[in-house]
Each structure stands twice: as structure tokens, then as C-alpha cells.
Amino acid sequence: MxxxxxxxxxxxxxxxxxxxxxxxxxxxxxxxxxxVKKHGWKTPITTENWPVDPAKLHLAGAPHSLIGLTLEQIVTDPNIQIRPDAASCMDCHDWAEEMTAESFCPRIDDFITTDQDGEGPKPQVLKDILIDWKNRNCPD
Ligand code: HEC
Known part of the structure; x- marks a missing residue:
């Protein structure tokens, strides 16, 4: 028992x-x-974490699509050209190459509203992506 x-x-x-x-x-x-990890300074934009028509992520005339790029690459890499004028951020902004998530984050508000001194507004898709990033406190 x-x-x-x-x-x-x-x-x-x-x-x-x-x-x-x-x-x-x-x-x-x-x-x-x-x-699915959301895009960030070091996390690439993908068709999973930014689900819009993929064509919208490749601006007409731009050498590079946004798909697969990190915000760090888009802002700091002089060889990455995602704009229709095929210019990199560094071509117009000396500060771009030295940006970090912490130093770029406070510039987003001006990015959203600038008319680039009359040259026209920044690409809308990039604004949407940066607003979303800022709303999540600019993560990696
Ligand atoms: C053809 C030139 C040109 C290119 C290329 C360009 N910009 Fe700008 N940008 C301007 C101008 C002109 C202004 C308004 C004047 C200023 O503040 O520098 C501006 C303003 C800004 C501002 C707000 C002002 C500030 O200094 O914070 C940010 C942020 C910015 N641009 C980021 C970018 C990023 C990121 C890229 C690359 C995706 C880029 N720009 C590409 C011309 C350009």
C-alpha cells in the first residue's frame, strides 16, 4: 500500500x-x-513592418528603394539615394553623416514641415515612416 x-x-x-x-x-x-519587429534606426523597413504598396517605397527616379534599408543607412550613408532627385541626404546636409538615433530624432518635427527653402516638401512616404518612428520614441 x-x-x-x-x-x-x-x-x-x-x-x-x-x-x-x-x-x-x-x-x-x-x-x-x-x-514582426518595427522599423528603426538599425532595423530595416520591410514589406511586413511597413505594409503599403511596395511601389510606394521606391520613389520614381530614385536609385534605391526604401525596402531593406535602415533609417541609419537612409540618413547617414552617402551612397544611398532614395529621393527622386537621386541626391543623398549628405549632398545637402553636412550634418547627415554624423547623425545618431538620438540626434536625428529631435529633427523630425522640422523634417515634416520643411518646404526645403521652396524646393518642395520632403517625400510623404518618408514623413510617414519617420512620424511612426518618432511616435515610438525613436527605437533602434
Ligand atoms: C536637394 C537638397 C536636399 C536633400 C537631398 C535633402 N534635403 Fe533635407 N532639407 C533641404 C533644405 C533646403 C531644407 C530646409 C533648410 C534647412 O533647414 O536646411 C531641408 C530641411 C531638412 C530638415 C529640417 C531642418 C533640420 O536641419 O533639421 C531635415 C531633418 C532634413 N532636411 C533631413 C533630410 C534627410 C533625412 C534627407 C535624406 C533622405 C534630406 N534631408 C535630403 C534640402 C535637402
């Missing part, structure tokens, strides 16, 4: 142990299915 009670307790113990060991695996599997 005593022996079988002990055996039951052992079985329950083993089952509980198996459950506890496998639980984190289930939780992690659930996570990786649901989370």
Missing part, C-alpha cells in the same frame, strides 16, 4: 517536471510567430 502511493507521487512529479521544462519552448514558439 505505502509503496504504490509513493509511486503515484513519483509519476506526478515526473509529469510536472516535463511540463515545466517544455513550457518555455511553447512560449517562445508563440512569440516568434506573432512579433
Amino acid at each position: 505505502k509503496k504504490s502511493v509513493f509511486k503515484n507521487i513519483t509519476q506526478i512529479g515526473v509529469l510536472a517536471l516535463v511540463f515545466v521544462i517544455t513550457l518555455p519552448g511553447f512560449i517562445m514558439a508563440g512569440d516568434s510567430q506573432t512579433v
